[in-house]
Amino acid sequence: MIRLPRIGWDDARLPSFATRLLHGGTVRLAVTGLSRAGKSVFITALVHDLLAFPSLPSRLPLFGLADDLAGRIVGVEIEPPAGGDVPAFPFAENLRAMAADPPRWPDGTRDVAEIALNIRFRPQGFLHRRDAEAVLRLVIVDYPGEWLLDLPLLRRGFADWSADMLAMAGQGARAPLAADWLAFLARHPPDAPHDDAVAATACILYRQYLEACRDRLGMAHLQPGRFLQPGDWDQPELMRFCPLPPGGGDGSLGRVMAGRFEGYKRTVQARFFDRHFRTFDRQIILVDLLQALHAGREAFEDTARTLAEIAGAFRVGGGLLARLFGSRIGRVLYAATKADHVPAMQRDNVRQLLATMMRAPILDADSRGAATAVVALASVRCTEDDETVLEGRPMQVVRGVPLAGGRQVKFFPGTIPIRPPAPDDTFWSRPFFAMPRFQPPRLDRAETAGIGHIGLDEALDFLVADRLR
Numbered sequence: 001m002i003r004l005p006r007i008g009w010d011d012a013r014l015p016s017f018a019t020r021l022l023h024g025g026t027v028r029l030a031v032t033g034l035s036r037a038g039k040s041v042f043i044t045a046l047v048h049d050l051l052a053f054p055s056l057p058s059r060l061p062l063f064g065l066a067d068d069l070a071g072r073i074v075g076v077e078i079e080p081p082a083g084g085d086v087p088a089f090p091f092a093e094n095l096r097a098m099a100a101d102p103p104r105w106p107d108g109t110r111d112v113a114e115i116a117l118n119i120r121f122r123p124q125g126f127l128h129r130r131d132a133e134a135v136l137r138l139v140i141v142d143y144p145g146e147w148l149l150d151l152p153l154l155r156r157g158f159a160d161w162s163a164d165m166l167a168m169a170g171q172g173a174r175a176p177l178a179a180d181w182l183a184f185l186a187r188h189p190p191d192a193p194h195d196d197a198v199a200a201t202a203c204i205l206y207r208q209y210l211e212a213c214r215d216r217l218g219m220a221h222l223q224p225g226r227f228l229q230p231g232d233w234d235q236p237e238l239m240r241f242c243p244l245p246p247g248g249g250d251g252s253l254g255r256v257m258a259g260r261f262e263g264y265k266r267t268v269q270a271r272f273f274d275r276h277f278r279t280f281d282r283q284i285i286l287v288d289l290l291q292a293l294h295a296g297r298e299a300f301e302d303t304a305r306t307l308a309e310i311a312g313a314f315r316v317g318g319g320l321l322a323r324l325f326g327s328r329i330g331r332v333l334y335a336a337t338k339a340d341h342v343p344a345m346q347r348d349n350v351r352q353l354l355a356t357m358m359r360a361p362i363l364d365a366d367s368r369g370a371a372t373a374v375v376a377l378a379s380v381r382c383t384e385d386d387e388t389v390l391e392g393r394p395m396q397v398v399r400g401v402p403l404a405g406g407r408q409v410k411f412f413p414g415t416i417p418i419r420p421p422a423p424d425d426t427f428w429s430r431p432f433f434a435m436p437r438f439q440p441p442r443l444d445r446a447e448t449a450g451i452g453h454i455g456l457d458e459a460l461d462f463l464v465a466d467r468l469r
Contacts, residue, residue, distance in 0.1 A: 026137040027467055028279055030329075033145045033286030034220045034306065035228075038337045038379055040106045041440075042286060043115065043142055044094040045379040045451055046460065048443075050076050050117060050138075052450035059450035060457035064465040072122045073468070074133065079116035086276075089115035089142055098380070098443040098451075102405060105440055111231040112143045112276060124469050136467050141276065145286075149225035149306065150268050151277075151313040158258040162243035165223065169209065169243075172298050174219070177212040181205035181242070190247040190254030198253065199240050206242035218295030220306040224264060238263045282331040282463050283314070286377075289336040289354055290413065294435045297421075297428045304357050304420060307334075311361030316370035331371045333462055334358050339454045340378035341435065342413045343385050343396035347454070349416040351376040356419045373462045378454035382438040386410055400438035411436055 033039050049059050057063075057070035064070070081088040090113070094106035119136045153161065169178035184205050188198050207227050213219040214228065226233055233239065241257040241264070248254025285307070292303040316329045336354045339347050355362070355374040362372045383400035388410050397410045414430065421427040443451055 025467070026139060027464065028139045028141060028281045029463060030141045030143065030277070030280040030283045031286070032143050032148055032283070033335075033337070034148075034288065034303065035145055035214055036108065036291070037145065037286035037288045039109045039142055039145065039286055040090075040094060042284075042335075042337075042377075042379040042456075043089060043140055044091060044098070044106060045453055045456060046140070047078070047091055047115060047117065048095065048447075049450045049453065049456060050119070050460070051078070051447040055448045056450050060460060062457040063460045064468060065461070067124065067465060067469055069121070069465060069468055072124070073119060074122065075118075075120040077118050077120075079118050079137070082116075086141075087111065087113045089113040089140065091115055095443065095445050098440050099445045101442070103440045103442050105403075109142050109144045110229060112141065112272070114139055114141045116140070119464075119468065121468050136464070138464060141280065143272070143276070144225070144229040144231065146222070146225035146229040147231070147268075147272060148285075148310050149221070149223050150265075151273065152309040153223050153225075154265050154269055154273070155313070158244075158261040159246055161223070161261070162245070165243035166245065168221070173217050173296075174209075174213055174298075177216070178209045181209045185242075185244065188253060190244040190257075191249070191252050194251055194253045194256040196240075199257065202242050203240045218291060218299040218303075220292070220299075220303045221309075224268075226264075226268065235267060238267055280329055282333075283329050284333040284335055284459065284463060285310070286335050286337050287354060288338060289350060290338055290341055290416075291435050293416070294413075297423060300420070301423075307358060308361060311358065312364070314365070316365045316368055329370060331373075331463060332365060333372070333459060334362075334374045335377040335455070335459060336375070337377050337379070339376040340381045340383045340400075341398060341411065341438075342416060343398055345396055346413070346416045347376045349418050352418040353416060353420070371462075375455045375458050375462075377456065377459060379456055380440050380443075381452040381454050382440050383411075388412070400436075403437040403439050405439065409436070 031039055031043055052059055053063070053070075054073055054075055064073075078091070090106070097104050097106045117138045117140070119138060120133055121136065123132055123134050166182075168174060169182060181202070184202055188202065192198075210222045210227055214222055222228060224239075227239065230239070238260050241260040244254050244257055246254070248258075287303070287307065289303075292300045311332075314329055314332065316332060334354055336350045339350055342350060351374055354376075358374065362374075365372045383398040386397050386399040388395050388397050390412065395412055397412045399408050399410050401408050413435075417427060441452065443449075
């Protein structure tokens, strides 16, 4: 019998350089959402609570609970901006807004921005020295949700995209808003000679139609996305197009607009999707599902279609090789925001409704090796659960201070379905209360304070905890 020499406990542990190789690294987390879903607030709250986590882990009780992260994360710091060509996320400015008197919500996302955190932690396992420490660099990238709408656009030609957009514009609640634009197109057919003034007017009318669909109807399927949020776009000539009926040869209005459409696609792919999107490791998509429900059947179905198209265009899965080469997203989280606008007993209904809507994309992502999850989330909790009497019956409600100020009010959101109601469901004939905007709670800017939330710890656990083992 050959006896192997006994290796001592300390000798068996990996040296510090090996610990750094096997643990930590960089995770690039992309944060986006459909219009007004709360992207800036989500990132601000996530960073603020992570900074507080080493001294106040109770702010994020479910974050890394199974892996004892509360006992292993030893420090979290914001990395100084690298001074590159990506603007820094305005974390300090957002904190000042929510710490003001009265507190106010931060400004929305208008362009790509990022912030990086260094999370120092002690790796798990008997192979590591007791004093071993690793660092996970978490890069959080914020970009307008409108830009996601260009992702499925990249795979389409001008003729079939135009046919789809024109059909949508002529139906339902969209039709009156599209009337001026469609009437202008009728006076200027695609086979007419190209005229810069005509093209510019058609584009302006189309953009006004998109803005009205967003602001007055709560619609989400609005393409091209940069027509609504251009960001740093500096090539106005490539945005001077709109959907057109088929027709037109060389030098015609139709042919020139089709060329600009293709130029727009090439540019947005090079400036965002190739430059940024292909580097993302994880993605969270924020959805104001409650607002879509309250906006009515057409807005809700429009939101569902938009989410399905976006999810279908993601490059997800791929396993280890994809992570090494940064070509595919390994984890996707869908989050229904403003969960504090419904009482506790209905929050799981919100989550289940979004999960049902996204069932097909989730199954597809799972089949390609990506992990997916759905949560109900309030990045900053601005209400408390309460009770009232409605038509002689006790009713669960939420209570908060309106954005305009004044006294607290109680709000009943109605019954939230767990699956999308059918078009002829009586759900759509019921009266809805207007969705209120509540004032944020006064935030303590101290790094050890954190801020109250619903579900932020679950989101972080899914998106980050597996890289902190």
